[in-house]
Amino acid sequence: MNPLLLGLAVLFFILFIRLYSRDSNRKLLPPGPTGVPILGNLPQVVGVSQLWHLFDKWKYEYGSLTFLNLAGKDVMVLNSKAAATELLERRSAIYSDRPRSIVANHIGAQMAIPFAGYGKSWQNMRRAAHEVLNARVSTQYQPVQIEEAIILAHGLLYDESSTLLEKINGSASTVISVVYGKRSLSSEKKEEVLDPDEDLHLPESDPLQSLCNIGHRFTSSLYPGAYLVEVLPILDYVPAKLVRWKRNATQDFHRISETFHKFYEDAVQNDQQRNSLCATLADTKLANGLTHAEKAWVTGSISVAALETTSTTLSFFIYAMIQHPHVQQQAQMELDRVVGRTRSPNFTDMAYLPYMRAIVKEVLRWQPAIPLVVPRMAMEDDWYEGHFIPKGTALILNLWSMNRDRDVYGPDVDQFRPERFLQESEKGSDSSYMIRPEYENEDGHCSFGFGRRGCVGKYVADNALFIDMATILWALRIEPAPSKPKIPTKRGPTKDLVNPIPDFECNFLPRFAEAETILQSLQDDVMQGRSSEV
Numbered sequence: 001m002n003p004l005l006l007g008l009a010v011l012f013f014i015l016f017i018r019l020y021s022r023d024s025n026r027k028l029l030p031p032g033p034t035g036v037p038i039l040g041n042l043p044q045v046v047g048v049s050q051l052w053h054l055f056d057k058w059k060y061e062y063g064s065l066t067f068l069n070l071a072g073k074d075v076m077v078l079n080s081k082a083a084a085t086e087l088l089e090r091r092s093a094i095y096s097d098r099p100r101s102i103v104a105n106h107i108g109a110q111m112a113i114p115f116a117g118y119g120k121s122w123q124n125m126r127r128a129a130h131e132v133l134n135a136r137v138s139t140q141y142q143p144v145q146i147e148e149a150i151i152l153a154h155g156l157l158y159d160e161s162s163t164l165l166e167k168i169n170g171s172a173s174t175v176i177s178v179v180y181g182k183r184s185l186s187s188e189k190k191e192e193v194l195d196p197d198e199d200l201h202l203p204e205s206d207p208l209q210s211l212c213n214i215g216h217r218f219t220s221s222l223y224p225g226a227y228l229v230e231v232l233p234i235l236d237y238v239p240a241k242l243v244r245w246k247r248n249a250t251q252d253f254h255r256i257s258e259t260f261h262k263f264y265e266d267a268v269q270n271d272q273q274r275n276s277l278c279a280t281l282a283d284t285k286l287a288n289g290l291t292h293a294e295k296a297w298v299t300g301s302i303s304v305a306a307l308e309t310t311s312t313t314l315s316f317f318i319y320a321m322i323q324h325p326h327v328q329q330q331a332q333m334e335l336d337r338v339v340g341r342t343r344s345p346n347f348t349d350m351a352y353l354p355y356m357r358a359i360v361k362e363v364l365r366w367q368p369a370i371p372l373v374v375p376r377m378a379m380e381d382d383w384y385e386g387h388f389i390p391k392g393t394a395l396i397l398n399l400w401s402m403n404r405d406r407d408v409y410g411p412d413v414d415q416f417r418p419e420r421f422l423q424e425s426e427k428g429s430d431s432s433y434m435i436r437p438e439y440e441n442e443d444g445h446c447s448f449g450f451g452r453r454g455c456v457g458k459y460v461a462d463n464a465l466f467i468d469m470a471t472i473l474w475a476l477r478i479e480p481a482p483s484k485p486k487i488p489t490k491r492g493p494t495k496d497l498v499n500p501i502p503d504f505e506c507n508f509l510p511r512f513a514e515a516e517t518i519l520q521s522l523q524d525d526v527m528q529g530r531s532s533e534v
């Protein structure tokens, strides 16, 4: 027989066996809802806001993995911590990639750490981020975080020119100090007109809002079913001048690049102390391997990843305090006992404030900032508990359901109850509570994600949340304000991976007479210190 023909026959045979076994493996895909021909489950998810509620419902029908076919695309929703730990941590070598999204890529996903595919460029960016945000280094930012907490509490009490959201965004800007070396990127405030044709609004006068809007531009474009081109990739060949989504996406990439470059260049030129992340990246070997553009995008995308998540969590904290006055009172009794009324809280108090720490954990569990995390991608065919996971499957991490697992947290998962992380302390202890041993070194929630792509800023975030919440509750009483008109707390898109905050209003009152004096004097010190640095 002709050796060429023989070779071809062998090749076809191998291909046939492969296809056949792959096809028979597909009979063992995880369970999921029945779809319609061609479009599969797409009609069930498209246009649905807060998809995590639907996925949570499906979890009770199909278990820890729910398999979906979105017009031919394999998608698997991961609903349990056990499955996420096994796949994303123990098998992280094949689950650390992100699926390619056509729209997000046009906007610049490959340059942004949270959205980039797994590869050399992401590894370099992630290494640089880890160097400046790891558990040890993050303690260096505690003095700045204490100052930010004072400014936030003072602002909540006295600042009538900003909305609640603006004040909270401001406090989440500790990270702006860390990344850019100065607290505020903003210039003068002025009203700007919204262009209805624009997908991304970047108000020059409000850089923090611009950074939040950039985050939303990515997270809403990654929302399942957001763009037809994701299920019909051939549409990407249509020239930009004929389709708005492509024109806007390409334009947005340039505008985001320009914004990140501007912030980066300004910081490098103006940071005399050379202690910001920008200055560090510009100067040291830490940045080896990062191009100039990557440095601008690393710093920009870290700020984006930090801002919306932290401010969403803080907003839910305030909301929870209004809804649960007894939790507020309990925390304030603890603060009075441990911190007293002559000084504000600091990080050395942390170990003695179990109730406060339990509140931080419970807010993060109860309302994860990103209930459905930017998906991962299976880089190889794989198996989990007898189910086949085909290579290329997009894995959606359903943190919402993981944080509301009744087997872990009990039947009251929907309630806000910090006590679930606490137990009575031993006899003779000053406090009646202690953190339960299993949660002492554990988050107690899944809101920071998993494995190699897990949140690189979680130590900075945990510290910021603790000191902000403790300082607010030490100084202020938070009360509902039924007579005030409710102010929309968020202005983000409705179909987004980020958890929307309910609209609410509240009053902040000084909790005791000295709180006002101490807060004012600390605020003056912070402002004086900052102005003398300039």
Ligand code: HEM
Residues within 6 Å of the ligand: 113, 114, 115, 126, 129, 133, 175, 301, 302, 303, 305, 306, 307, 309, 310, 313, 368, 369, 370, 373, 374, 447, 448, 449, 450, 451, 452, 453, 454, 455, 456, 457, 458, 460, 461
């Ligand atoms: C309450 C605050 C925060 C929450 C709930 C949060 C949550 C998350 C989640 C769920 C992810 C994706 C994890 C995954 O795919 O498994 C993530 C990624 C990330 N976070 Fe956070 N985050 C917070 C604060 C921060 C802060 C303060 C920073 C920086 C200072 C930060 C920087 C990042 C970065 C750079 C990534 C991308 C990691 C990668 O893909 O390699 N985050 N975060």
